[in-house]
Amino acid sequence: MKLLDSPAAPNPRRVRIFLAEKGIEVEREEIDIGAGVNRQSPYIDQNPMGGVPVLVLDDGTWLAESVAICRYFEELQPEPQLMGRTGQERAEVEMWNRRMESEILHTIAQTFRQSHKFFKGRIPQVPEYGEACRGVAIKRMAWLDEELGQKKFVAGEEFTIADITALCGIDFGRVSKIKIDPTHKNLTRWHEVVSARQSATA
Amino acid sequence: MKLLDSPAAPNPRRVRIFLAEKGIEVEREEIDIGAGVNRQSPYIDQNPMGGVPVLVLDDGTWLAESVAICRYFEELQPEPQLMGRTGQERAEVEMWNRRMESEILHTIAQTFRQSHKFFKGRIPQVPEYGEACRGVAIKRMAWLDEELGQKKFVAGEEFTIADITALCGIDFGRVSKIKIDPTHKNLTRWHEVVSARQSATA
Numbered sequence: 588m589k590l591l592d593s594p595a596a597p598n599p600r601r602v603r604i605f606l607a608e609k610g611i612e613v614e615r616e617e618i619d620i621g622a623g624v625n626r627q628s629p630y631i632d633q634n635p636m637g638g639v640p641v642l643v644l645d646d647g648t649w650l651a652e653s654v655a656i657c658r659y660f661e662e663l664q665p666e667p668q669l670m671g672r673t674g675q676e677r678a679e680v681e682m683w684n685r686r687m688e689s690e691i692l693h694t695i696a697q698t699f700r701q702s703h704k705f706f707k708g709r710i711p712q713v714p715e716y717g718e719a720c721r722g723v724a725i726k727r728m729a730w731l732d733e734e735l736g737q738k739k740f741v742a743g744e745e746f747t748i749a750d751i752t753a754l755c756g757i758d759f760g761r762v763s764k765i766k767i768d769p770t771h772k773n774l775t776r777w778h779e780v781v782s783a784r785q786s787a788t789a
Numbered sequence: 790m791k792l793l794d795s796p797a798a799p800n801p802r803r804v805r806i807f808l809a810e811k812g813i814e815v816e817r818e819e820i821d822i823g824a825g826v827n828r829q830s831p832y833i834d835q836n837p838m839g840g841v842p843v844l845v846l847d848d849g850t851w852l853a854e855s856v857a858i859c860r861y862f863e864e865l866q867p868e869p870q871l872m873g874r875t876g877q878e879r880a881e882v883e884m885w886n887r888r889m890e891s892e893i894l895h896t897i898a899q900t901f902r903q904s905h906k907f908f909k910g911r912i913p914q915v916p917e918y919g920e921a922c923r924g925v926a927i928k929r930m931a932w933l934d935e936e937l938g939q940k941k942f943v944a945g946e947e948f949t950i951a952d953i954t955a956l957c958g959i960d961f962g963r964v965s966k967i968k969i970d971p972t973h974k975n976l977t978r979w980h981e982v983v984s985a986r987q988s989a990t991a
Contacts, residue, residue, distance in 0.1 A: 635932055636888065636891075636892065644877070648877075648881070650880055650881065650884060651884055651888075652883065652884040652887040652888065654883060654887065655880045655881070655883035655884035655887060656880070658879060658880045658883050659876065659877065659880035662876030662877075662879060662880065663876060674861065674864030674865060675846070675850075675861065675864075677860060677864060678852055678857045678858070678860045678861035678864065679850070679852065679857070681854065681856060681857035681860050682852060682853055682854040682857035685854040685856065685857060686838065686853075686854065689838075690838065701918075711921040711924065711925075713915060713917050713918040713921055715915050715917065715918070716903075716915040716917070716918035719913040719915055722913065723913075730837055
């Protein structure tokens with residue numbers, strides 16, 4: 588199998604960190620999203636939305652969507668479990684990962700997509716919406732700081748995919764000048780802990 | 790356990806259909822989202838984002854996010870399986886469900902959220918973004934029509950959670966005057982098939 592990857596985007600990083608946590612090595616091919624390779628044939632013939640990453644399986648299937656790729660590897664090699672152990676845990680990790688996607692990663696990524704010149708002409712940009720997302724992202728980081736006052740990681744006492752999503756979202760804020768407020772001590776502590784893991788360099 | 794529900798919104802309907810497909814009955818409590826009950830204490834003390842539905846478990850846990858609730862029931866009662874059987878199938882269903890969320894349900898719901906008077910004052914509305922989402926939704930429905938020319942259901946030959954998400958998204962288009970184009974024969978055929986299932990009335 589082969590991972591179609593891109594170094595600077597937040598979603599491919601989610602998958603790279605997930606793989607690093609599991610100690611799985613996969614052949615990678617870099618897709619030049621700057622040149623729009625992912626918006627043209629033959630890429631979009633297999634993945635019409637043009638998203639990166641994609642995992643190309645040995646049977647030729649193109650598996651898109653970061654969490655679908657992570658789920659594939661979680662099923663292939665359960666340990667260390669990053670998506671919960673029991674049924675209830677798996678549901679709770681799903682909840683927390685989705686909260687990190689919609690409230691943190693999505694709002695931060697939309698701030699960039701809707702305002703930055705990189706996406707000009709690539710999507711119908713609405714900069715005013717990007718700025719609304721910036722406001723929501725900042726509020727949600729304050730909420731996450733409160734949540735992290737009660738637990739070690741986003742979904743509880745164990746590191747999970749929800750931490751990976753939050754880390755990739757928050758770190759991607761740099762391109763839109765969204766940063767952790769230093770008065771947010773819990774979020775700062777959590778960010779230091781997850782950034783110090785070997786996987787964060789993946 | 791108890792499902793905190795709302796009759797008109799698309800996300801609670803996803804969970805109701807999922808439960809109906811499994812033949813599971815759960816006590817329900819209607820949350821008056823028109824009166825903003827979900828945006829006030831005590832609701833937001835347990836589910837800060839104010840989303841509906843929520844499944845309140847017997848141990849008091851509030852499980853939010855529709856797919857997290859569906860996953861809880863898939864684990865509790867696997868049959869009939871709605872999220873895939875093998876590891877690879879589960880990853881592929883995850884991919885298709887996420888595509889239906891981001892390309893169909895999200896774009897259609899955002900058309901409503903960003904433009905409709907219901908959300909005025911509830912969120913920072915950007916009507917121009919709502920209109921951009923309308924354009925994307927219409928394009929994506931054309932794409933889905935093509936996809937459904939090659940298979941019976943969204944993720945393949947079996948009915949899955951991806952069909953539920955697509956159905957709830959497309960049907961919610963009515964409030965924004967987004968409808969299936971009658972020249973889209975595959976999408977029309979699929980919509981008739983999934984709407985004729987008993988679960989669609991849930």
